[in-house]
Amino acid sequence: MSEFLQQLLNGVSLGAIYALIALGYTMVYGVLRFINFAHSDVFMVGSFAAFYAAPHLGSGTFLGGLAILTVAMVACALLGVVIERFAYRPLRGRSTLTVLITAIGVSLLLQNVGQKVFGVTPRAFPAVFPARIFHLGSVVLNTNQLVVFAVAVVLLGALHLVVHHTRVGTAMRAVSFNATAASLVGIDNDRIISFTFALGSALAGAGGVLYALNYPSIDPLMGTLPGLKAFVAAVLGGIGNLAGAALGGLVIGLVETFVSGTRLSTYRDAIAFAILIGILLFRPAGLMGRARVEKV
Amino acid sequence: MSVPATAKRRSFLAFLMAASVLAACKPTGGGSATATTGPIVVGEFASLTGSEAAFGQSSHKGTELAFGKLNQAGGVLGRPFQLLTEDNQSKAGESATLVKKFLSRDHVVAVLGEVASGRSLEAGPICQAAGIPMISPSSTNPKVTEVGDAVFRVCFTDPFQGRLLAEFARKTLKVHRVAILSDTASAYSVGLAQFFREPFVAGGGEVAIELKYASRDKDFKAQLTAIKAAGPEGICVPGYYTEVGLIIKQARELGLTIPIFGGDGWEAPQLIEIAGNDALKNTFYSTHFSPIQDSPQVREFVASFQAKYHEVPDAMAALGYDSAVALAEAVKKAGSTEPDKLRAALAATDFVGVTGRTKLNAQRDAPKAAVIITVEDGKFKFLQTIEP
Numbered sequence: 001m002s003e004f005l006q007q008l009l010n011g012v013s014l015g016a017i018y019a020l021i022a023l024g025y026t027m028v029y030g031v032l033r034f035i036n037f038a039h040s041d042v043f044m045v046g047s048f049a050a051f052y053a054a055p056h057l058g059s060g061t062f063l064g065g066l067a068i069l070t071v072a073m074v075a076c077a078l079l080g081v082v083i084e085r086f087a088y089r090p091l092r093g094r095s096t097l098t099v100l101i102t103a104i105g106v107s108l109l110l111q112n113v114g115q116k117v118f119g120v121t122p123r124a125f126p127a128v129f130p131a132r133i134f135h136l137g138s139v140v141l142n143t144n145q146l147v148v149f150a151v152a153v154v155l156l157g158a159l160h161l162v163v164h165h166t167r168v169g170t171a172m173r174a175v176s177f178n179a180t181a182a183s184l185v186g187i188d189n190d191r192i193i194s195f196t197f198a199l200g201s202a203l204a205g206a207g208g209v210l211y212a213l214n215y216p217s218i219d220p221l222m223g224t225l226p227g228l229k230a231f232v233a234a235v236l237g238g239i240g241n242l243a244g245a246a247l248g249g250l251v252i253g254l255v256e257t258f259v260s261g262t263r264l265s266t267y268r269d270a271i272a273f274a275i276l277i278g279i280l281l282f283r284p285a286g287l288m289g290r291a292r293v294e295k296v
Numbered sequence: 297m298s299v300p301a302t303a304k305r306r307s308f309l310a311f312l313m314a315a316s317v318l319a320a321c322k323p324t325g326g327g328s329a330t331a332t333t334g335p336i337v338v339g340e341f342a343s344l345t346g347s348e349a350a351f352g353q354s355s356h357k358g359t360e361l362a363f364g365k366l367n368q369a370g371g372v373l374g375r376p377f378q379l380l381t382e383d384n385q386s387k388a389g390e391s392a393t394l395v396k397k398f399l400s401r402d403h404v405v406a407v408l409g410e411v412a413s414g415r416s417l418e419a420g421p422i423c424q425a426a427g428i429p430m431i432s433p434s435s436t437n438p439k440v441t442e443v444g445d446a447v448f449r450v451c452f453t454d455p456f457q458g459r460l461l462a463e464f465a466r467k468t469l470k471v472h473r474v475a476i477l478s479d480t481a482s483a484y485s486v487g488l489a490q491f492f493r494e495p496f497v498a499g500g501g502e503v504a505i506e507l508k509y510a511s512r513d514k515d516f517k518a519q520l521t522a523i524k525a526a527g528p529e530g531i532c533v534p535g536y537y538t539e540v541g542l543i544i545k546q547a548r549e550l551g552l553t554i555p556i557f558g559g560d561g562w563e564a565p566q567l568i569e570i571a572g573n574d575a576l577k578n579t580f581y582s583t584h585f586s587p588i589q590d591s592p593q594v595r596e597f598v599a600s601f602q603a604k605y606h607e608v609p610d611a612m613a614a615l616g617y618d619s620a621v622a623l624a625e626a627v628k629k630a631g632s633t634e635p636d637k638l639r640a641a642l643a644a645t646d647f648v649g650v651t652g653r654t655k656l657n658a659q660r661d662a663p664k665a666a667v668i669i670t671v672e673d674g675k676f677k678f679l680q681t682i683e684p
Contacts, residue, residue, distance in 0.1 A: 003525035006550075010517040120345035120385055122538050124569040133549060140550050215514030217542055217570050219347070225512060260518035265508040266480050 002138040007261050008254070013145040013214070015253020016152040020207035021230030022237065022245035023159065024200035030240040031176045031196045034096050037103040038083055040227020041110035042076050042201045046208025047125065047218045048118050049075040054126045065129035069151070072209045073202040080201025081194050089190065114220030125216035128209070148210045155206060156246055162199070163242065172196055176240075229256075232276050238289020247287060251275075335378035336371070336633055338363070338623065339398030341409040341419060346386025347512065347538045350564030351411035351612050355433050356381060357605055358616030359408060365600070366620070372627045377620075380404065384415060395419040399426045405633040406431065408619050411612055412536070413437030413484040420447045427635045429626075429642050433619035434584065434612055436560065437487045441660045446635075448642050448660045450618045450649065451584055452684065454484070457559050458491025460666055460682045461532065461582055466499055468668075468680075469555050469580070471530035473504045475523040477543065479535045481511040488534035488559050504528040509539065516543045520550050530554050536561040541570030548575040560584060563610050568674055576671035585614040585651045586667045586678040597650040610676075611651070618649035 021043055028036045050072040057071065058064025087106050091099050134141040163169040171192045174182040183189050211226060212218050233252045237244025255275055259268045279287065340359055343352035360379065367376045380402055384390035391410060398404045399422065407423050407430040410416045416435035420443035423430035432440055432449040436457055441447050465471050476493060479485035493503055505526040507519040520543070523531060531547065533540050533556055540562050547556060555578045562581040587598045587608050597617060601609040609617075622645050627633060630641035645662075646655040652664045668679040 003521060006521045006524075007518060010515075010521060014515055014517075115345075115385075121349040122347055122566070122570075124566070135551070142549055211514070215542060216545075217514065217538060221512075222514075256515075257518040260507070260509075260515075261522035263505075263507070265519060269510075 003261075005139050007257050009139060009141065009145065011254035011257035012250065013148050013253075014257060015250035016148050017207055017211050017214070017249075018226065018230045018233045018252050019246040019249025020152050020155065020203055020210065021226060022233040022249045023156070023242060024203045024207075025231055025234040026237070026239055026242060026245040027159075027196055027200045027203075029234070030242075031172055031193060032088075032099075034099045035103065035231065035239075036197075036200070037100070037227075038087075038106035038110060039200065039204055040223035040230070041107050041114070042079055042083075042223075043204040043208040043211070043227060044114060044218075044220060044223035045079055045110065046072045046076045046205030047212035047222065048114070048208075048220075049205065050128060050209045050212065051123060051125055051218060054128050059126050059128045060130055062130060065147075068128045069206060069209050073205040076205030076208070077198040077202040080197040080204075083201075084194055084197040089193075111220055111223075118220050120220065122217045122219040125212040125218050127216070128213060142214075144213050148214060151206060151210060152246075155203060156242075159199070159203070159242060168192065168195060229272070232273065236276055236279055236286055238286030241286070241288045244286055244288035251287075332632070333375065335376050336373075336627065337378045337380060337402055337404045338620075339395070339402060339404035339407045340379055340381045341384055341391050341394045341398070341407070341415075342381060343386040343410065343412065343415070344381070344383035346384075348386040348412055348536055350537065350566050351434075352383070352386070354564075354610050354612035355411050355616035357601070358609065358613035358618075359433070359620045361601055361604055361613075362617045362620035362624075364604075366624050372624050373631065373633075377624070384410070386412070386415075388414065388418070391415045391418045392422060395422045395430075399423070399428055404428065405627075405635075406623050406638065408433065408616075408623070410435060412482070413440055413487070414482055416440045416447075417443070417483055420444070423447065427639070429623075429635065429639050431619045431623055431642070433615040434560065435484070437483050438659075438661075439483065439487070445643070445660070446639055448622070448645070448656060450622050450645075450654050450662050451615050451651070452664055452666060453661050454488045454491045454559070456663065456684055457582055457666060458488055458493075458534075459495045461488075461492050461534075461557060461559065462496035462499060462501065464580070464582070464668060464682070465496065465530055465532070465557065466501055469530055469557070471528075471555065472500070473502045473528045474530045474532055475504050475526060475528040476506040476532045477516070477519055477523065477535075478506075478508060478533070479511055479539065480508045482536065484561060485535045488561075489532070492532055492534060509535075509543075511536070511539065513539060514542060516546050517550065520547050520552060523547075524550055524552050528554065531556045533558045534561065537564040537567040538570070541567045544571040544579060545575045553578065555580065557581060560611060563612060563669070563676075568671065568676075573671075573674045580668055580670050580679065582666045582668055582682070584611040584664070584666065586611075586669065586676075588678050589667070589681075591652075593648060593650050614650040618651050618654055621647065621649055622654060 024039050050068045053068050053071040057067045132143045171187045175192050233248035234245045237248030259271045342356045363377045363379050382394040411434045413435040416432045424444035424446045430447050434451045436454045438453045478489035557580040560583040563583050626641035630637040654662045663684045665683045669676050670679050
């Protein structure tokens with residue numbers, strides 16, 4: 001029983017990180033209908049921003065940790081806006097495939113520039129939040145896991161508020177619904193899309209810091225695998241749907257954890273992806289997605 | 297009918313391009329493997345960056361030091377060594393490309409590399425097909441030299457390392473029920489896990505649970521939670537230091553205080569950096585060399601290494617050094633750099649190196665003593681020597 005509870009905890013804290021990254025994928029998809037494959041590398045830049053900011057911002061204290069988290073989120077938001085401005089905006093109106101391939105290009109660019117700038121050798125990430133370990137019976141709880149969970153819940157709540165209860169959020173939904181109609185009623189589409197990228201990339205930055213906090217070895221290629229899992233999570237939950245992305249992240253995190261803890265550990269990724277295929281066979285739009293009828 | 301001028305110009309351009317490509321294909325410098333004058337060109341492929349960078353860096357420094365000394369003493373056969381080094385970034389697939397380049401463009405006399413068995417296994421068949429000898433400094437998986445008679449190594453192999461780890465676990469650590477956590481994506485880890493399990497079980501030990509991870513994983517809590525529930529007395533982690541560091545850290549966080557042990561893949565200062573001092577209490581690994589061993593070769597090597605790089609050499613550096621010395625000895629003995637003669641001379645390698653007497657057996661492996669290292673106060677500490 002205690003093993004089950006411990007695995008549940010492990011799975012939820014891993015899933016919370018996937019959920020944070022998945023939210024970024026899903027938001028951009030919701031507005032622009034394309035997968036921003038560079039998202040996982042923005043995630044990597046987030047953890048490196050925190051790595052370089054940590055020595056200057058009181059690493060190891062709670063407030064210092066929050067400051068470092070903020071710096072990483074702001075840095076990533078800026079990066080997201082720059083990527084959108086120079087890589088995606090010139091292609092606005094072209095086919096989705098063109099933008100998709102550009103996104104893969106941006107991803108490779110970030111990875112390789114990262115290898116040049118940050119070095120290819122894995123770095124040990126500092127403990128930016130004060131870490132303590134609690135024993136609840138035989139279940140062990142690290143405060144870092146709590147931080148991940150708390151930050152994920154807070155950011156998800158904040159995102160919900162922004163999207164559903166602010167003017168800019170209403171504009172985002174309008175652009176998502178029908179970009180032409182939105183511009184006709186006076187919405188500045190470019191500004192809204194920039195804002196979406198800033199928000200999504202900030203979430204990736206937060207994900208990067210939280211990931212590095214729990215798994216303190218960072219390198220320029222670290223984004224690939226969690227990025228792929230988060231993408232799967234977004235599709236699983238129903239891409240374009242915020243709550244779906246969070247749910248998808250949790251499902252992937254839990255499945256991975258429970259499979260890893262059994263003799264089937266070799267097949268962890270195979271099983272996780274088989275589940276994805278299974279779910280998509282029965283619910284092509286994902287767990288919480290609604291199937292749309294494409295008008296031809 | 298006359299050909300339009302643009303088409304003519306285009307075909308002329310095409311001809312120019314083809315000619316320049318052909319010109320670029322011609323060997324540039326370096327000479328060939330059978331040259332009898334000029335420098336002896338040696339190609340080294342190593343993981344200078346990436347997840348196993350510590351291995352490649354150490355090994356490369358040892359090799360560089362050895363060739364530096366050999367050249368200072370006038371080289372071999374009156375010819376100096378010229379070392380070409382290429383980085384495979386610890387990535388699968390890169391080594392094959394680099395070695396092909398060494399063979400076809402640089403016409404190297406011999407290839408040196410790698411530490412990780414998986415990457416040596418990539419390069420081995422290419423050298424074998426070309427007949428150019430390849431010497432691995434520290435790949436311990438037995439399959440590496442099974443590729444063929446052009447592949448050599450100057451270190452012991454995993455059947456020996458696994459057996460000594462099994463014996464160490466039973467006799468010194470006094471554990472009888474262990475868990476094994478190995479890396480499915482690494483030939484080294486899969487092999488060493490098996491070579492540990494067999495003698496350990498044959499000797500009356502019990503494997504409580506055996507779980508897997510994959511290179512570049514960061515989260516091991518799931519496996520470690522299951523291991524904790526199985527209640528072993530020790531954990532065998534035959535992986536590489538980047539993942540091992542995280543595994544040890546997460547194991548201690550989960551309250552697993554039992555001994556954790558593994559093989560020479562642990563040897564890197566990054567292990568301490570990632571896992572932290574406290575977590576490394578009660579951890580042990582086997583390797584090829586310790587700088588505090590007392591022999592004239594070791595003393596001389598440690599002193600010159602420290603003078604050049606201002607750090608204490610580890611086993612990868614010592615084996616990198618010995619691999620270069622083995623090559624130099626063979627060239628001297630063969631009296632030429634012709635591949636056939638060089639391979640024959642290498643097969644008969646027998647010299648006293650930094651890591652002890654290096655005498656190749658029929659399988660072109662070098663059985664020699666191993667040492668057990670533990671971590672104390674943030675430093676690697678020599679524990680004992682185990683003879684083959």
